[in-house]
Amino acid sequence: MAGFDYDLAIAGGGIVGTLLACALRDSGLRVALIEARPRTAGLSRRQAYAVTLLSGKIFQGLGLWQEILPKITTFCQIRLSDADYPHAVRFLPEDLGTEALGYVAEHNVIMQALYECLDNSPNITELCPAEVVQAHYQPDGVELQVKVEGETRLIRTRLLVAADGSRSPIRQEAGIRTRGWKYWQSCITCVVQPEKEHGSIAYERFWPSGPFAILPLPGNRCQIVWTAPHAEAKAMADLDDGAFLTELSRRYGDQMGKLSLASDRYVFQVQLMQSDRYTLSRLALVGDAAHCCHPVGGQGLNMGIRDAAALAQVLLQAHQKGEDIGGLKVLRRYERWRKLENLTILGFTDFLDRCFSTNWLPLVIIRRLGLWLMRTLRPLKYFALRLMTGQTGRSPQLARH
Ligand SMILES: Cc1cc2nc3c(=O)[nH]c(=O)nc-3n(C[C@H](O)[C@H](O)[C@H](O)COP(=O)(O)OP(=O)(O)OC[C@H]3O[C@@H](n4cnc5c(N)ncnc54)[C@H](O)[C@@H]3O)c2cc1C
Numbered sequence: 001m002a003g004f005d006y007d008l009a010i011a012g013g014g015i016v017g018t019l020l021a022c023a024l025r026d027s028g029l030r031v032a033l034i035e036a037r038p039r040t041a042g043l044s045r046r047q048a049y050a051v052t053l054l055s056g057k058i059f060q061g062l063g064l065w066q067e068i069l070p071k072i073t074t075f076c077q078i079r080l081s082d083a084d085y086p087h088a089v090r091f092l093p094e095d096l097g098t099e100a101l102g103y104v105a106e107h108n109v110i111m112q113a114l115y116e117c118l119d120n121s122p123n124i125t126e127l128c129p130a131e132v133v134q135a136h137y138q139p140d141g142v143e144l145q146v147k148v149e150g151e152t153r154l155i156r157t158r159l160l161v162a163a164d165g166s167r168s169p170i171r172q173e174a175g176i177r178t179r180g181w182k183y184w185q186s187c188i189t190c191v192v193q194p195e196k197e198h199g200s201i202a203y204e205r206f207w208p209s210g211p212f213a214i215l216p217l218p219g220n221r222c223q224i225v226w227t228a229p230h231a232e233a234k235a236m237a238d239l240d241d242g243a244f245l246t247e248l249s250r251r252y253g254d255q256m257g258k259l260s261l262a263s264d265r266y267v268f269q270v271q272l273m274q275s276d277r278y279t280l281s282r283l284a285l286v287g288d289a290a291h292c293c294h295p296v297g298g299q300g301l302n303m304g305i306r307d308a309a310a311l312a313q314v315l316l317q318a319h320q321k322g323e324d325i326g327g328l329k330v331l332r333r334y335e336r337w338r339k340l341e342n343l344t345i346l347g348f349t350d351f352l353d354r355c356f357s358t359n360w361l362p363l364v365i366i367r368r369l370g371l372w373l374m375r376t377l378r379p380l381k382y383f384a385l386r387l388m389t390g391q392t393g394r395s396p397q398l399a400r401h
Pocket residue numbers: 011012013014015016017034035036037048049050051130131132133163164165166169187188189225268286287288289295297298299300301302303304
């Protein structure tokens with residue numbers, strides 16, 4: 001341990017990096033969490049996520065669920081439909097044998113709970129705002145140059161975890177290649193307030209231009225996640241509020257009455273990306289730094305939460321056995337666990353988007369047959385639900401209680 005300031009340093013204090021730090025409290029490991037933006041940025045980010053049952057269990061395992069659950073929506077129905085085709089597939093908790101199908105949580109609610117956890121974890125040092133500007137990898141550790149309040153500090157750690165988002169400067173600097181593509185679609189998000197009760201129902205509606213999701217939020221608000229070809233998305237984003245709401249209502253339908261805008265509109269580039277490796281000696285990638293997917297099905301953050309829980313478990317077990325937590329032998333256990341599972345989800349979201357974002361008649365017939373089969377065959381519905389709610393693959397111990 002001599003000569004090391006920390007056992008591990010996490011670069012990036014978004015939800016995934018901060019959750020990893022929290023999962024390592026009480027581990028006996030000295031953890032540095034380095035985040036470029038101040039906490040106020042984390043608490044003011046306007047984004048809501050579909051949170052799977054498994055992610056909910058991980059928050060439960062961390063002891064944060066009592067703090068989060070009263071401030072989020074638990075949805076008890078998902079309606080999946082193909083454009084105007086009237087026969088929607090309705091997923092209910094009894095199809096899965098659970099009490100709920102998932103949750104919708106806002107970024108600030110999750111971050112607030114994670115920050116409280118950090119504040120009560122003496123083994124975690126939070127450097128924020130602070131930026132990792134360079135990493136020098138050595139056989140036994142990593143030397144980091146960290147910019148804090150205009151000064152550059154040198155930090156030595158046995159392991160660096162990159163949780164620094166999809167562009168991950170750390171991944172790029174380490175020479176880890178990625179595979180994937182940018183979609184022909186962009187994603188518009190906003191929050192609306194419908195006139196009628198949303199009834200805690202989540203909708204995923206597939207238009208030929210792209211998937212359109214309505215996620216119920218507390219206070220009878222709804223998060224819209226709307227993908228459309230770039231030009232169409234830009235045109236929608238440029239409309240004035242009235243014209244935008246008219247276009248939105250055409251996709252949304254009239255089941256919830258008149259809509260009013262309750263937030264600004266944001267436009268995101270959509271991409272699929274998988275890193276060739278999640279680990280090198282002294283380096284591990286988690287969350288969007290390792291992979292990104294299309295927002296259909298709301299899986300991106302959930303994959304990152306699972307990465308963080310899995311890596312924490314691998315590191316904890318290695319530390320208890322006296323192994324070197326930054327050694328490739330230990331880190332490969334995490335990579336073997338998560339890489340293939342994430343690839344399955346990336347493939348699933350890509351399949352959904354390509355299969356539904358088209359008017360090509362043979363595919364329209366096949367997918368409507370698929371939806372009919374899903375309405376009729378319970379095992380098929382059960383399998384789709386298990387995949388969407390994070391019940392497939394290996395569960396981290398944090399989620400088993
Ligand atoms: C439109 C849209 C809708 C989505 N909806 C859903 C959904 O419903 N459900 C879902 O599961 N997922 C969803 N996602 C995906 C989800 O937003 C991401 O997967 C998730 O936010 C990634 O979290 P992260 O912590 O890995 O990365 P980020 O949130 O990008 O955090 C990275 C952090 O690293 C910091 N950082 C970067 N460089 C450095 C550095 N050098 N030093 C220090 N700090 C640094 C940044 O400041 C940032 O805070 C959606 C994505 C989009 C675009």
